[in-house]
Amino acid sequence: MSESFTRELKKVLRDNACRFDRQGKGDHEIWFSPITNHYFVVDQQIKSRHTANAVLKQAGIPQKVLDSRGTATILHSTEAGRQELVLVRDDVSHGNAPEIVSRL
Numbered sequence: 140m141s142e143s144f145t146r147e148l149k150k151v152l153r154d155n156a157c158r159f160d161r162q163g164k165g166d167h168e169i170w171f172s173p174i175t176n177h178y179f180v181v182d183q184q185i186k187s188r189h190t191a192n193a194v195l196k197q198a199g200i201p202q203k204v205l206d207s208r209g210t211a212t213i214l215h216s217t218e219a220g221r222q223e224l225v226l227v228r229d230d231v232s233h234g235n236a237p238e239i240v241s242r243l
Contacts, residue, residue, distance in 0.1 A: 143184050144191040152181070155200050174199030 152170060160169045166183035179197040182190070195201075 143186060144188060145181070145183055145185045148181065148185060148191045148194060151195065151200065152198060155198070157198050157200075170198070172198040172200075 157170050157172045160171045163169045168181045170181050171178050185191050
């Protein structure tokens, strides 16, 4: 069975100031995006990167979840207070801390 994109998606959402609001029907959660000032639904078993990217679009996040290996493009704040897009590999399954792969 293929892996779920849900864990990586929720991490990207939290990193971009989106927050869990409440439990929805079934295995759905309702989240809020301060970027769009709208609520949106997140399923607990997102198997398609296209669905994950659609959720990011609803949240107003222009990044994409690239693959099920934990690589995602996120908005990153630098020490100087500027924001930049970076490609991050989050290798939590192997106990490693997230690492920046490249700056975009």
